[in-house]
Amino acid sequence: MAPKKSSVRQAAVIGGNRIPFARANGRYARASNLDMLTATLDGLVARYGLAGERLGEVVAGAVLKHSRDFNLTREAVLGSRLAASTPAYDVQQACGTGLEAAIAVSNKIKLGQIDSGVAGGVDTASDAPIAVNEDLRRILVALGAARSAGARLKLLGKLRPGQIVPEIPQNSEPRTGLSMGEHAAITAKEWGVSREAQDELAAASHQHLAAAYDRGFFDDLVTPYLGLTRDDNVRPDSSVEKLARLTPVFGKGEGATMTAGNSTPLTDGSALVLLGSDEWAAEHRLPVLAHFVDAETAAVDYVHGGGADDRYGRDGLLTAPVHAVPRLLARNGLTLQDFDFYEIHEAFASTVLATLKAWEDPAFSKERLGLDTPLGPIDRAKLNVNGSSLAAGHPFAATGGRIVASLATQLHEKGSGRGLISICAAGGQGVVAILEAAE
Amino acid sequence: MSNDRLRDLSNSMIAGRLGVPRVPVLRRYEPGQALLPGPALVTAVGAGRFAKPVGALVEESGQKAVEGVGDERLAAVVLDLTAAATLADLAAAQQILTPAVRKIAPSGRLLVLGPEPAEASSAEAAAVAQALDGLVRSIAKELRAGATANLLVVAAEAVPAAVDSSVRFFLSSRSAYVDGQVVHVGVPVGEPQDPTGMDDPIDPDRPLAGRVAVVTGAARGIGAAIADTLARDGASIVAVDIPAAGEGLAAVANRTAGVAVALDITTPEAPQRLLEHLRERHGGVDLVVHNAGITRDKLLANMDAARWDSVLAVNLGAQLRINDALLAADGVLHEAGRIVCVSSQSGIAGNRGQTNYSASKAGIIGMVRAYAPRFAERGATINAVAPGFIETEMTAAMPIGTREAGRRVNSLRQGGLPVDVAETIGWLGQSSSGGVNGQVVRVCGQSILGA
Numbered sequence A: 001m002a003p004k005k006s007s008v009r010q011a012a013v014i015g016g017n018r019i020p021f022a023r024a025n026g027r028y029a030r031a032s033n034l035d036m037l038t039a040t041l042d043g044l045v046a047r048y049g050l051a052g053e054r055l056g057e058v059v060a061g062a063v064l065k066h067s068r069d070f071n072l073t074r075e076a077v078l079g080s081r082l083a084a085s086t087p088a089y090d091v092q093q094a095c096g097t098g099l100e101a102a103i104a105v106s107n108k109i110k111l112g113q114i115d116s117g118v119a120g121g122v123d124t125a126s127d128a129p130i131a132v133n134e135d136l137r138r139i140l141v142a143l144g145a146a147r148s149a150g151a152r153l154k155l156l157g158k159l160r161p162g163q164i165v166p167e168i169p170q171n172s173e174p175r176t177g178l179s180m181g182e183h184a185a186i187t188a189k190e191w192g193v194s195r196e197a198q199d200e201l202a203a204a205s206h207q208h209l210a211a212a213y214d215r216g217f218f219d220d221l222v223t224p225y226l227g228l229t230r231d232d233n234v235r236p237d238s239s240v241e242k243l244a245r246l247t248p249v250f251g252k253g254e255g256a257t258m259t260a261g262n263s264t265p266l267t268d269g270s271a272l273v274l275l276g277s278d279e280w281a282a283e284h285r286l287p288v289l290a291h292f293v294d295a296e297t298a299a300v301d302y303v304h305g306g307g308a309d310d311r312y313g314r315d316g317l318l319t320a321p322v323h324a325v326p327r328l329l330a331r332n333g334l335t336l337q338d339f340d341f342y343e344i345h346e347a348f349a350s351t352v353l354a355t356l357k358a359w360e361d362p363a364f365s366k367e368r369l370g371l372d373t374p375l376g377p378i379d380r381a382k383l384n385v386n387g388s389s390l391a392a393g394h395p396f397a398a399t400g401g402r403i404v405a406s407l408a409t410q411l412h413e414k415g416s417g418r419g420l421i422s423i424c425a426a427g428g429q430g431v432v433a434i435l436e437a438a439e
Numbered sequence B: 001m002s003n004d005r006l007r008d009l010s011n012s013m014i015a016g017r018l019g020v021p022r023v024p025v026l027r028r029y030e031p032g033q034a035l036l037p038g039p040a041l042v043t044a045v046g047a048g049r050f051a052k053p054v055g056a057l058v059e060e061s062g063q064k065a066v067e068g069v070g071d072e073r074l075a076a077v078v079l080d081l082t083a084a085a086t087l088a089d090l091a092a093a094q095q096i097l098t099p100a101v102r103k104i105a106p107s108g109r110l111l112v113l114g115p116e117p118a119e120a121s122s123a124e125a126a127a128v129a130q131a132l133d134g135l136v137r138s139i140a141k142e143l144r145a146g147a148t149a150n151l152l153v154v155a156a157e158a159v160p161a162a163v164d165s166s167v168r169f170f171l172s173s174r175s176a177y178v179d180g181q182v183v184h185v186g187v188p189v190g191e192p193q194d195p196t197g198m199d200d201p202i203d204p205d206r207p208l209a210g211r212v213a214v215v216t217g218a219a220r221g222i223g224a225a226i227a228d229t230l231a232r233d234g235a236s237i238v239a240v241d242i243p244a245a246g247e248g249l250a251a252v253a254n255r256t257a258g259v260a261v262a263l264d265i266t267t268p269e270a271p272q273r274l275l276e277h278l279r280e281r282h283g284g285v286d287l288v289v290h291n292a293g294i295t296r297d298k299l300l301a302n303m304d305a306a307r308w309d310s311v312l313a314v315n316l317g318a319q320l321r322i323n324d325a326l327l328a329a330d331g332v333l334h335e336a337g338r339i340v341c342v343s344s345q346s347g348i349a350g351n352r353g354q355t356n357y358s359a360s361k362a363g364i365i366g367m368v369r370a371y372a373p374r375f376a377e378r379g380a381t382i383n384a385v386a387p388g389f390i391e392t393e394m395t396a397a398m399p400i401g402t403r404e405a406g407r408r409v410n411s412l413r414q415g416g417l418p419v420d421v422a423e424t425i426g427w428l429g430q431s432s433s434g435g436v437n438g439q440v441v442r443v444c445g446q447s448i449l450g451a
């Protein structure tokens, strides 16, 4: 199963950098993924004094991506102050992109293939790629291939006004046609997640994030961008009472509980983490905040029938972390209670709450997770202590980098302990990881 | 940065015919530039001990050092009056200087080395030493075309090596906007160290090689110019500014291949965080430049506590606390450490609407003098620079009348550039500038305000 600790070296989280997250079509409306990723990389370079340095690798990605950005991360490196000899590649695993990138880099560090690397991601919902209508695309492709003027004319004759309607990327699952929120609403209903509990979680996220900014927690994690110095979605005065006034937007009828207040808004932003071996960090006089211990990715069937609502799969779209975490714990000989911090990505408040309920449920744990005893409850005071996606926003591929850097900083502040990261992703996938404070 | 239209216009042909006084274009330093663009007159009255080594320095830099005035234009005149003690000596100085000033080239340099009046053995000697003060300041006002005159007052026990970095600075174009200044040079504190740890003398193009320099308020303006200039001279830059200024700060850190530290210097934990950063990430610090500063202008009659407190906290309080922390900490401030504090002309002359700012900037001068002997015990120095009218975004936003007045009331008839402040800090920051301690050097083109 797991490689013995002695056979590989440790991968250190040295630090991170992100730009403040901005609500879509707002402050970063004119910034591209490449702009944001390059600025974030340069902020990281400045914080850690890496100008001119050749790093082992930069790995990042975006979920909403223009075709011209096929080499997004490498282009960001070339536009940054890192040495141009730093290699890079793109990854894409929906909202798991940033964390999966960190796993990829830390694994190479552990194996000694690289000594240092940067991982993360970027997304813009404002500057999303818009494709031409599929009929039009076919004609245009044929036009490019046509050899004679006559053939071209014939093709042009096929053009119709309706073909001008562009294809705008949908925030929906290709195989179910449901939006992520609609899927989450099914899960919320299945697990009986109450509106009050969701609003409480959302209010706490805003309050925690605002307090973290006020105490300077983000001074070494965020670099202002285009005049924005804090995430502009955060509402320091958010409260359960205010959130209770919003009308539900996902789910139907009486049982609908999910509002714009307890769901993440579309957001633009970018986040990166700096990883390295302990030796590389020491040589560069850089701090080791935490070690990247282990990670697990899971996937669930939310498509092929068998669930409470038989039209869809028996698992909820965003419930893969429910399965990933017990596997990760078993491999590392840990229980769910062996953690000082839990970073559970708040795609929706209900997702976090349904995940926690599943881990506490004896029947589900036995039948679906194969556990004789459920993982059990967590100390809620240790959950998302400096706020999470409900408050900060969720530029899809950027969330992993945001969480890894924040958790590592929390562990460093505490000086000891362990943290669990859980991120759900479109396509029924989930990426989870363990970080441990550096001694 | 400088959009001084009058200077540009005054140098046009039409202006020349109309007799508009020229606003000189000052010679400024570029890497690789020779110390002087032409020959220098280097001489002494009596047994001055500096004329010979300064002459050698000029020759070594590739220029002729002459002992008498001929037909040639002079890029510099260096007169060693450290042995002058009588009115006859003073008269001899006049005999040398009168023909010499006629030959000074545009952006030329007149540098007088004189004795410490406090060390004089007679009233006449003290009078002569002090007379140099009035003499040099007056010459500075008479010189034209960007030429400057400055006085180094040298302690009897200071050997030639003690004045080396100061002589180089005042002769070079690095001192373009420093005019009519009197700087005292004593026996250097600590050992003048070779920063690269080799036996080579300091590279005049990279006099800060191997030194770690902290610059506060480095995200923009004068602070950014200081970071750029110190990096050009070889220093590793630790650029500090408030978290909200992080975008500009990152740009400065990256273009200087330095490190950005997002830190509000007024927070209670700031000194400790800064020192920790310096210890862990850089193994200590050689040069600390206290540049961060703010204005919150209001007539005293309308002053509120918030305006007063914030200006005093950033401009003075934070510097005091960081300096105390540097003195208290073992090993963070290296041997031959240098602290340079950015004061202001307003702290010397006062300024209407700036009681808070002027108090803070005058306070810096008192602070520097009080700390000087304490830092000297550690082999370190602390000095202040007091900029006059410096062309920045702030001055560009001034009403044209105020701006024009501000620019012209000095002997060079123009505002200075941020780089002029930065060059002065670079000189004081060198390990070989240990003879200058507890001083205030104005970078003001010999402004008439507060003089």
Ligand SMILES: NC(=O)c1ccc[n+]([C@@H]2O[C@H](COP(=O)([O-])OP(=O)(O)OC[C@H]3O[C@@H](n4cnc5c(N)ncnc54)[C@H](O)[C@@H]3O)[C@@H](O)[C@H]2O)c1
Binding pocket: B216, B217, B218, B219, B220, B221, B222, B223, B240, B241, B242, B245, B263, B264, B265, B266, B291, B292, B293, B294, B314, B342, B343, B344, B345, B386, B387, B388, B389, B390, B391, B392, B394, B395
């Ligand atoms: N511009 C002039 O003509 C002039 C003249 C005399 C003196 N000065 C002095 O020169 C210095 C620089 O002036 P400038 O014109 O470049 O000003 P500036 O406003 O352009 O830059 C000052 C910098 O200090 C930073 N700063 C402010 N408060 C801070 C804090 N609490 N912690 C960390 N950083 C902080 C600011 O963010 C800013 O980046 C100041 O001390 C100023 O008083 C300027």
